[in-house]
Amino acid sequence: MAWTDWERFERSMDPWREFDRLNRVFLGSGVSSGELPLFNVWLTADNAMVTTEVPGIESGAIDISVVDKSVTVRGSREPEEVREDGAYHRRERWHGRFSKTFEIPFVIDADKVEAKFRKGVLYISMPRAEADKPKKIAIKSE
């Protein structure tokens, strides 16, 4: 594909339409996980939460490890098993192995990390380590 030609026509083309089209091309041939699953990260001063959408996998297929400030989520999603007489008309759902690491802006208390898996969504809640919390200094008046 001539990518340079695209640049020439950049202004007259709607890039989103092209992305859509490319996306359809890619999705149509079956997606294996490169980018997927998608992650969101949520923060408060003393807690971090990582969520990801991994529908259809069992919670045992996910591996979470926490070291210091970082959290790594690993897992794999198997393709649907089709009986021998089955034929795919459409194959958009992703499958494959994935691994993703996030760095949180504070040290995580590894013992208090909680993870739950509900309706295909994984929630990992990570509290800030006590030792890492800022100390409030009381000012004494003399």
Next chain:
Amino acid sequence: MADTPAKEMLKKEAGTPAGIERTRSTKVYTPAVDIIERKDDIVIIADMPGVDEQSVDITLDKNVLTIYGTVEPEIPGQHRLVFAEYGVGDYQRLFTLTDEIDSDKIQASVKNGVLKLVLPKAATAKTRKITVKAEA
């Protein structure tokens, strides 16, 4: 292509027919589906994370099968979103069915955010094997 994160497109918002607007403010996404045709049925498998058996609606109007999943965002109060790859919203997708589906016998189940629909083929649509008899 490098300028815009292509990821955002991986969870696609569902389109609305021209002239029709949504009345709710939540986003609606198109779930990724696998459609598998087997000898006696057609199986539709849809990724709908955040949906369970109570929050999915399946309607069949004439020959249009609609799946709609309602998702309630589950994030405890004060959390602030600092990194986002996906949005949370409802799911909707429409399929047109041909006469070959026995619409009375459609089965649906949800497990771990995956909807599975089994659409049995009507008796007439099943391939019939004609036995050839030898004439006496």
